[in-house]
Amino acid sequence: xxxxxxxxxxxxxxxxxxxxxxxxxxxxxxxxxxxxxxxxxxxxxxxxxxxxxxxxxxxxxxxxxxxxxxxxxxxxxxxxxxxxxxxxxxxxxxxxxxxxxxxxxxxxxxxxxxxxxxxxxxxxxxxxxxxxxxxxxxxxxxxxxxxxxxxxxxxxxxxxxxxxxxxxxxxxxxxxxxxxxxxxxxxxxxxxxxxxxxxxxxxxxxxxxxxxxxxxxxxxxxxxxxxxxxxxxxxxxxxxxxxxxxxxxxxxxxxxxxxxxxxxxxxxxxxxxxxxxxxxxxxxxxxxxxxxxxxxxxxxxxxxxxxxxxxxxxxxxxxxxxxxxxxxxxxxxxxxxxxxxxxxxxxxxxxxxxx
Numbered sequence: 001x002x003x004x005x006x007x008x009x010x011x012x013x014x015x016x017x018x019x020x021x022x023x024x025x026x027x028x029x030x031x032x033x034x035x036x037x038x039x040x041x042x043x044x045x046x047x048x049x050x051x052x053x054x055x056x057x058x059x060x061x062x063x064x065x066x067x068x069x070x071x072x073x074x075x076x077x078x079x080x081x082x083x084x085x086x087x088x089x090x091x092x093x094x095x096x097x098x099x100x101x102x103x104x105x106x107x108x109x110x111x112x113x114x115x116x117x118x119x120x121x122x123x124x125x126x127x128x129x130x131x132x133x134x135x136x137x138x139x140x141x142x143x144x145x146x147x148x149x150x151x152x153x154x155x156x157x158x159x160x161x162x163x164x165x166x167x168x169x170x171x172x173x174x175x176x177x178x179x180x181x182x183x184x185x186x187x188x189x190x191x192x193x194x195x196x197x198x199x200x201x202x203x204x205x206x207x208x209x210x211x212x213x214x215x216x217x218x219x220x221x222x223x224x225x226x227x228x229x230x231x232x233x234x235x236x237x238x239x240x241x242x243x244x245x246x247x248x249x250x251x252x253x254x255x256x257x258x259x260x261x262x263x264x265x266x267x268x269x270x271x272x273x274x275x276x277x278x279x280x281x282x283x284x285x286x287x288x289x290x291x292x293x294x295x296x297x298x299x300x301x302x303x304x305x306x307x308x309x310x311x312x313x314x315x316x317x318x319x320x321x322x323x324x325x326x327x328x329x330x331x332x333x334x335x336x337x338x339x340x341x342x343x344x345x346x347x348x349x350x351x352x353x354x355x
Contacts, residue, residue: 039068039069040067040068040299041071041092041094041095041096042068042069042071042094042096042097042295042299043089043092043094043098044057044073045073045085045086045089045104045108046072046074046075046100046101046104047074047075047077047100047103048074048076048077048100048243048246048247049074049076050072050074053100053129053130053155053285053288054072054100055285055288056284056285056286056287056289056292057129057288057291057292057295058070058288059285059288059292060288060289060292060293060296061292064296066296066299066300071092071094073085075104077243077244077247079103082104082107082108086108086119086120086121089121089124093124094124095124095299096124096125096127096295096299097124097125097126097127098126098127098128098129099127099128099129100129100130101130101131101243102131102132102133102137102139102183102184102185103184103243104128105131105134105139106137106139106184108126109121109122109126109139109148109150111137111139112138112139112141112148113138122149124149125304125305126149126152126305127150127151127153127291127295127305128150128151128152128153128291129153129155129287130155130284130287131152132155132156132185132188132189132241132266133156133184133189134152134310137184137188143309143310144309144310145306145307145309146305146306146308146309146310148306149304149306150305151294151305151306151308151309152291152294152310153287153290153294153311153312153313154282154310154311155241155267155282155284155287155312155313156241156266156282157266157316159192159193159196160196162264165318166236166264166278166280168333168335168336169278169320169332169333169336170262170330171235172202172234172235172236173201173203173235174202174203174205174232174233174235174236175193175203175204175234175235175237176207176229176234176236176238176261177189177190177193177204177207177240178209178225178237178245178252179206179207179208180217180242180245181208181211182209182211182215182216182217183242185240185241185242185243186242186245189240189241190204190240193238205234207225207228209221209222217244219244219248222248222251223251223255226252226256226259227255227259229261230260230261234261236262236263236264237256237261237262237264238263238264238266239252239263239265239267239270239276240266241266241267246267246269246270249274249276250274252274253274253324254274256275257275257327257328260328262278262324262328262330263275263277264276264277264279265279266279267281268281268283268317269284271319271320271321272343275321275323275324276321276324277320277321277324277325277330278318278319278320278321278332278340279318279319280317280318280319281316281317282313282316282317283317286315287313289313290313290314294308318339318340318341319340319343320336320340320341320343321343322342322343323343323344
């Protein structure tokens, strides 16, 4: 019996040794060229660096333990650079192209009725994120079923939803808006606000941002434009999803605060990182993770991009900057305190609740 027990133990030890060796061999296999090709390749075409949406997108794959490799490229807000990167993506032929922002997406895939197969990507699945008005600018004609080999995620809440939320904080009769003709998102937001003005009973007061000789917005003109809006006695300055204005958010919100002018933002950064009073937003990190979920459906479940609906993440945040509220002496109503995410002096959430 002792002999049998010893033989059994020895056999068991041998099997455990072989199992460990086999496991090690399996771990080493992905290093071979054949196995490496089986790992999906995502080309990330960014427009403004790898910010929270980009990080959230990558984090999703890490946390879900999904094998993937990334090629990350940043156009640094240079449209000519975007064209070069689209050409590179065409040459590399990744399993999926991810685009960040309206400019990068339009340059990559064109717009409905204006697609050039020699220039735009038509034969690879494309997902976009942080695109404010994908249907209005013509990236797709139908959000529920895009049809072409393109899908993505929404991040901007409807203007009507934003305005109703703004009214729950403070009343306004005159809404200020800086028009940036160099950015399509600015024009689309302006048109939405114009259309909603009669039903909400406000006057939209517009000031246009001048362009320089190269057709780029003149940042030096911002303080004067904000001062003009304050002189026009606007109750609230609306900051749209505009890449240029976001890059100037410190100047914009600090100038407005000096003039005792509240800023309502369509995105989180002006509230969390600068001095906008409040905003009703989908957080970029959540948008990135939601877009990654869609990417996983394409890469691992065999779904077609054009069959995936373009939707908002399932939660959004009402952000209030308490420091700014104190300086403006505009404290949020009590009923908002349970629903809002309050940003304190350390620029960190004090209370968080999503709906």
